[in-house]
Amino acid sequence: MTSRQSTSNDANTSENQTIAILDAAYGNGFAAGACVLIDDVASAAPLATRLIVLAHEAADYRAGEFYKRELPVLLALLDGSDAPDLIIIDGYVHLGADGRAGLGAHLHAALGGRVLIIGAAKTPFRGDDWSSPVLRGQSTRPLHVTAAGMESGDAARIVRSLHGPYRIPAMCKLADKLAREALADALAKAADPA
Numbered sequence: 001m002t003s004r005q006s007t008s009n010d011a012n013t014s015e016n017q018t019i020a021i022l023d024a025a026y027g028n029g030f031a032a033g034a035c036v037l038i039d040d041v042a043s044a045a046p047l048a049t050r051l052i053v054l055a056h057e058a059a060d061y062r063a064g065e066f067y068k069r070e071l072p073v074l075l076a077l078l079d080g081s082d083a084p085d086l087i088i089i090d091g092y093v094h095l096g097a098d099g100r101a102g103l104g105a106h107l108h109a110a111l112g113g114r115v116l117i118i119g120a121a122k123t124p125f126r127g128d129d130w131s132s133p134v135l136r137g138q139s140t141r142p143l144h145v146t147a148a149g150m151e152s153g154d155a156a157r158i159v160r161s162l163h164g165p166y167r168i169p170a171m172c173k174l175a176d177k178l179a180r181e182a183l184a185d186a187l188a189k190a191a192d193p194a
Contacts, residue, residue: 018047020084023175024073025183031056032186033077034178036171037084041161046171049178052077053186071106078111086116088159090172093119093146097130108148116149120159120172132156139167 021036035050054076070091093104101109104119121131121144132152133142136159147155164170 017086018082018084019043019086019088020078021088021171021175022074022077023090023172023179024070024077025176025179026056026069026073027183028187028190029055030183030186030190031073032179032182033073034175034182035077035081036175036178038171041158042163043171044163046174049174050077050081051178051182053182070103071110074103074107075110083111083115086118086158088118088120088162088172090122090176091119092121092125092131092144093117093148094130095125096127102146104146105148113149117147118150118155118158119146120144120169121146122168134159135167136160136162136164136169137166141167143167 017039019038019041021038022033024031024033031054033052033054036046037048037050039047052073054073056072074089087107089104089107091104092102093108094100095102099105102119102125104117108115108117120134124131124144128144131144131146132155134145134156135142143159145156145159146152159169162169162171164173166173168176
């Protein structure tokens with residue numbers, strides 16, 4: 001695997017609570033990950049952003065095994081940085097009331113259980129009757145919130161409090177956008193290496 005990392009806004013957040021919002025994008029031999037760091041759930045702008053692009057063949061998507069596709073990217077994105085206090089991902093922490101591990105639970109375990117994880121999934125997992133539905137803005141479609149290391153009600157309140165008037169919180173939307181742009185840039189450079 002090869003990687004390229006960039007960091008903007010060299011803010012030192014080690015003395016403050018840090019919240020990392022992570023997302024990833026995949027395509028044609030590359031995976032890109034984006035991290036948006038904030039110090040308060042209501043933050044309207046990031047303290048810093050971090051990107052990573054990997055030469056990586058993503059595992060095929062299989063229901064219930066999303067973590068195999070995304071976990072390597074998220075761990076590479078966090079490698080070498082101070083662990084945040086809280087991570088928010090686009091996905092599930094648990095895939096059932098029985099605690100079956102989803103992406104967030106695998107990430108929580110990989111980080112030694114030291115970091116709180118909130119999953120805010122846009123699409124419901126089949127048969128979902130265990131997540132906390134969170135309506136934001138004027139949307140009638142909830143985000144499906146699960147958590148590791150904290151109560152689900154607290155996680156739902158955090159997701160509800162994230163900045164932005166729309167269904168998808170502004171900093172989550174930014175992480176998604178940055179990951180997609182990094183992927184598009186990598187694919188363009190691969191197509192035209194000059």
